[in-house]
Amino acid sequence: MIKGKIIDHTSLIIMIFSYIIIWMLKTSFPEYSQMLTLLLYYIAIAQAYNIFLGMTGYVDFGYVSYFGLGLYGMALGVSYASQNNLSSSEAIILGMILSVILAGSVAGVVGGIALRLRGAFFAIATIGLSQALRYLIEGAKIWGGAEGIIIAKDLRKLFGEEGFSYATIILPDTGIFILAVATGIIMYLIRISRLGYGLLAIKEDEDAAKVFGVNTTLYKFVAFIISAVLTSLVGSMWTLKVTAIYPPESFNITFSVEFIVIVMLGGGGTVLGPLIGASIYSLSKYYLGVYLPGLQLTVFSIILLLIVLLFRQGIVGELRSFLYKHEIVRKIIR
Amino acid sequence: MHLLEVNNVTKRFGGITALKNVSLYIDSGEKIAIIGPNGSGKTTLFNVINGVYIPEDGRIIYMGRDITKLSAHERAKLGIARAFQITRPFPGLSVRENVMIGALFGTLSEKINTREALKIADEMLKLVGLYNKRDELAIKLTGPERKLLELARALAMKPKILLLDEIVAGMPPAKVDEIVDLVKNVAERENIAVGVMVEHVIRAVIRFAERVYVLDRGEIVLSGKVEDVMRNPKLREIYLGTRFKGGV
Ligand SMILES: Nc1ncnc2c1ncn2[C@@H]1O[C@H](COP(=O)(O)OP(=O)(O)O)[C@@H](O)[C@H]1O
Ligand SMILES: [Mg+2]
Numbered sequence: 001m002i003k004g005k006i007i008d009h010t011s012l013i014i015m016i017f018s019y020i021i022i023w024m025l026k027t028s029f030p031e032y033s034q035m036l037t038l039l040l041y042y043i044a045i046a047q048a049y050n051i052f053l054g055m056t057g058y059v060d061f062g063y064v065s066y067f068g069l070g071l072y073g074m075a076l077g078v079s080y081a082s083q084n085n086l087s088s089s090e091a092i093i094l095g096m097i098l099s100v101i102l103a104g105s106v107a108g109v110v111g112g113i114a115l116r117l118r119g120a121f122f123a124i125a126t127i128g129l130s131q132a133l134r135y136l137i138e139g140a141k142i143w144g145g146a147e148g149i150i151i152a153k154d155l156r157k158l159f160g161e162e163g164f165s166y167a168t169i170i171l172p173d174t175g176i177f178i179l180a181v182a183t184g185i186i187m188y189l190i191r192i193s194r195l196g197y198g199l200l201a202i203k204e205d206e207d208a209a210k211v212f213g214v215n216t217t218l219y220k221f222v223a224f225i226i227s228a229v230l231t232s233l234v235g236s237m238w239t240l241k242v243t244a245i246y247p248p249e250s251f252n253i254t255f256s257v258e259f260i261v262i263v264m265l266g267g268g269g270t271v272l273g274p275l276i277g278a279s280i281y282s283l284s285k286y287y288l289g290v291y292l293p294g295l296q297l298t299v300f301s302i303i304l305l306l307i308v309l310l311f312r313q314g315i316v317g318e319l320r321s322f323l324y325k326h327e328i329v330r331k332i333i334r
Numbered sequence: 335m336h337l338l339e340v341n342n343v344t345k346r347f348g349g350i351t352a353l354k355n356v357s358l359y360i361d362s363g364e365k366i367a368i369i370g371p372n373g374s375g376k377t378t379l380f381n382v383i384n385g386v387y388i389p390e391d392g393r394i395i396y397m398g399r400d401i402t403k404l405s406a407h408e409r410a411k412l413g414i415a416r417a418f419q420i421t422r423p424f425p426g427l428s429v430r431e432n433v434m435i436g437a438l439f440g441t442l443s444e445k446i447n448t449r450e451a452l453k454i455a456d457e458m459l460k461l462v463g464l465y466n467k468r469d470e471l472a473i474k475l476t477g478p479e480r481k482l483l484e485l486a487r488a489l490a491m492k493p494k495i496l497l498l499d500e501i502v503a504g505m506p507p508a509k510v511d512e513i514v515d516l517v518k519n520v521a522e523r524e525n526i527a528v529g530v531m532v533e534h535v536i537r538a539v540i541r542f543a544e545r546v547y548v549l550d551r552g553e554i555v556l557s558g559k560v561e562d563v564m565r566n567p568k569l570r571e572i573y574l575g576t577r578f579k580g581g582v
Contacts (some may be wrong), residue, residue, distance in 0.1 A: 193446060194438050201435050204424035211384060211418075213410030213439030213491065313426070321426070324471055 011271045011334035014179060018275050019043065023177050033254040037173050037241075039282045042332045044180035044234045046262040046274035047187050052227035053260065055196065056220055057203035058122050061256050062110065062129030066103040066228035068250035069133070073099025075149040075245050077236075082154035088167070091158050096236050103232030104225060106133075116208070117219065130251040136327020137247045145275030148246035155243060168240055175237040183230050188271050190223075191334070199223055200269060261300060264307050269312025271334045276315050335398055337362040337527050338414075338495055343392030345375075345382055352378040353389065354552040360495065363525040365518070365538055367560075369532050371573060376531040377419055379495050379549070383529075384416050385409045397494075413441045413494030417484035417501055419531075423472035430455050430468040432483060433490045440491025444564070451490075458486040461520065478505055485513070489520060500505030501534070502539060509529040514538045540564065546573065 005019075006013075019040070026036035049063060058154055077095025086115070114125040138146045159167040190196045198219045201209035210216050258281075266277025288296045311318040316333060323329040336359040345353040352375045352514050360366050370376055378578065381387045383394060394402045401409060415436075422430050427457035433455035437446065446454070459465040462482040475483060481501055488496055498517070502510045521528045540546060546563045548556035550572045556563050563569060 044556060167491065192448065197431065197435050197438055197448070200431075201424055201439075204426055205422055207386070208418070208422040208424070209435075210406040211386065211410060211416060212436055212487065213407050213443065215407045216437075272344065324428070325469065329467070 007331055009188075010332045012185070014332065015184050015188070015271055015275060019177070019181050019184065026173075033280070033290045035286055037176065038052050038286075039109065039278060040173075040176050040180045042262055042278035042282050043274050044176055044183050045231055046260055046266065046278045047180065047183040048227050048230035048234065049263050050227075050268065050274050051183075051187050051190060051230070052223045053263050054270070054273065055199035055203060055223055057268065058115075058119070058220065060126045060224075061068050061123055061253060061260075062126035063228075063231070063259055064232045064253060064255040065130045065133050065251060066107060067235040067238075067255065068130065069102040069106060070099040070232030071245045071250050072137075072143055072149070072235075073097075073102045073173070073232060073241035074236035075151050076143065077148060078154050078239075082151075084155050086158075088158040088163070091154075092171070092240075095239070096120065096233060099232040099236040100229050103228045103235075109227035110222050111228075115220045115224060127253070129231065130253050134251040137251075146247060148244060150244040151239065152243040155240070160221075160289065166206040168243055170295060172237040172240040175240075176234060179230070179234050179237065182202070184271070184274075187274075190226075191269070191271060195219065195222065203269065247297045261304055261307075261311065264314055265303065267316030267318070267320070270314065270316040270320065273314050273316040280315075335396075336360065337364075337397060339393075339395040340379070340394065340505060341393045343379075343382055343389045343394065345378055345387055345389045345575040351552050353382065355392070355553055356549075356552070357556070358547050358554060360527050360529055361542075362494070363521070363526045363527055364545070365530075367530050367532060367543035368547045368549055369540070370373045372533050373551075374549040375552040376524065376533070377499055378552075380416055380499055380529075380531065383497060384414050394525055407439070408489060410440060411443055412564045413492075414497070415440065415491040415493035415495070416497040417481070419499035419503070421477075421480035421484050423475065423480055423483050423487075425471070425473035427472055428468065429464055429470050429472050429475065429483060430459065433473050433486045436487035436490035437492070440493065442492050443519065443576050454490050454492075454526070455486075458490045461489070462486045481505070482513075484491065484573065485517070492524070493526055495529065496521065498528065498530045500533065502533060502536065503534075507538075510536060510538050514542045518542055520567045 022040060023038055026033050053059060074095035077098045078091050106249055114122055117125055132200030137143050143149060155167045156164055169235065198214040201212065201214050202216050202219060206216055207254060262277040262281045263274065265281060266273030266275065285296065288299055307314065313321060320333045323333065339359045341357055343353055343356045344351065368376055368379065382389045385404060388403055395399055396412060396414065404486060424435065434451045437451035437454040447504065456465065456468065459468050462485050464479060464482050464486060465480065472483060485501060502513055517528060520526065530539055530543065540560055543560060545558065546553050546560050546564060548569060555572065556566055556568055
């Protein structure tokens with residue numbers, strides 16, 4: 001699929017190298033390990049969300065739901081595996097499969113219905129999804145209801161006492177790193193493919209895209225499903241880190257907003273945007289939490305306002321437009 | 335069998351009947367013009383032919399197939415391409431990418447990859463004279479350049495029928511002649527049927543066509559060979575009292 005001169009793919013190479021550098025920093029400096037894992041987690045989700053939000057311009061306030069369903073998929077898989085004496089690797093694979101099935105089927109239903117709506121109407125239609133899932137789990141008392149699912153014991157049983165830190169640190173951290181890289185590559189391949197051009201056409205002018213032959217309904221749907229499934233896999237890894245999940249945290253709309261801010265700050269539809277957006281966001285969140293606790297939300301509101309007012313294409317997008325006439329810049333900044 | 339047949343098509347917007355029992359046809363490789371004063375329904379006619387609107391009544395037959403209810407993107411794949419009167423470039427994409435999208439989703443569609451689409455895009459850009467602007471963002475183009483981009487993007491779809499809505503509006507006469515010749519050449523080379531819509535009776539455009547339809551308040555009031563229609567006194571009546579700016 002990737003052909004042509006290496007220089008044409010500079011942005012992909014920069015992206016992968018940056019992720020590897022973050023990973024190496026993380027392993028070299030244990031004191032920053034938590035922060036850098038969080039960064040990779042934000043990068044992976046932002047890159048996954050970018051495939052839908054960034055490429056089509058559709059804002060989904062229910063997006064955290066697919067992360068939450070990923071959390072639940074892994075929790076359910078691990079507890080089932082532990083009850084039925086499956087092996088540890090079977091448990092992880094089962095958890096990932098359940099995450100994908102749950103997120104994929106909910107995204108299929110939501111996408112099939114809500115993607116008929118345009119722009120703001122789609123956004124409004126998706127606002128209630130995460131709350132609905134939360135109250136469904138709590139109200140119907142499924143999947144542990146309001147008490148959530150705690151899998152620490154199951155993980156100890158599956159991985160053994162000595163394997164516990166492997167299961168809750170090494171495995172999920174590596175998984176999130178691999179997902180960040182894989183999602184970045186998938187996003188890149190989409191960006192340079194027919195699917196990517198179709199999605200960008202939709203973002204630019206959906207009615208014109210149709211007239212020029214883009215099956216807009218199908219393309220939006222495909223991007224939506226890919227995006228949701230990738231995010232659910234990040235969720236499945238996160239469950240292993242936290243070992244206990246609860247409905248309010250799993251389906252909190254604040255996270256949807258957080259993901260939207262990261263994608264838009266970096267530059268929707270750009271390959272490097274999620275790296276830039278997630279870096280700025282998670283570092284400022286971390287340090288604001290330390291130096292200006294309580295003011296975090298105010299600062300983020302200001303950032304969001306600045307994006308909407310001053311640089312609608314995000315940092316990478318604006319930079320690319322500004323320097324567009326230079327061929328080399330077009331290849332590097334993507 | 336005609337390439338495209340519009341049979342008794344009626345399209346209403348609330349109380350306005352934009353098209354009233356309109357019938358016309360176009361044969362493979364043929365060139366026709368549809369003229370009529372502002373508001374006579376030309377753009378609406380294009381919109382029902384390429385699937386932006388579904389008519390309340392009547393049928394549209396393309397290559398022997400009823401496409402009245404087919405979606406716009408499927409019609410594009412079957413070879414119906416258009417250039418918008420009010421140009422609609424994808425503003426944040428480069429001129430080249432704009433044209434590539436035409437190639438990627440037109441009749442060649444699944445048969446070509448992005449690399450081949452890029453080649454077609456460059457060919458079309460050379461053809462319309464926008465090649466040296468290929469790496470500009472489409473939003474940076476001037477009005478007339480956008481018209482040319484519309485044309486390049488539509489041609490990149492490798493259509494069987496090309497609908498051009500006011501493609502030369504506002505251009506100086508020399509430019510009009512140039513574009514008319516260009517369209518004529520490509521159409522003849524690639525056997526594309528062309529339907530041009532013009533408000534004003536621009537000589538070059540009318541002469542380009544083999545047949546003319548005259549639309550007035552949503553109805554076809556005159557049709558036939560160019561010379562016959564031009565000589566018909568009714569044409570003057572239609573334009574008199576309206577915004578007659580052109581010269582017959
Ligand atoms: N989307 C629309 N909604 C309502 N009225 C419309 C719409 N499109 C066109 N019309 C009306 O239909 C008539 C024909 O318009 P149009 O097809 O644009 O004419 P022309 O292209 O010949 O100038 C006009 O009266 C116009 O106001
Ligand atoms: Mg018009």
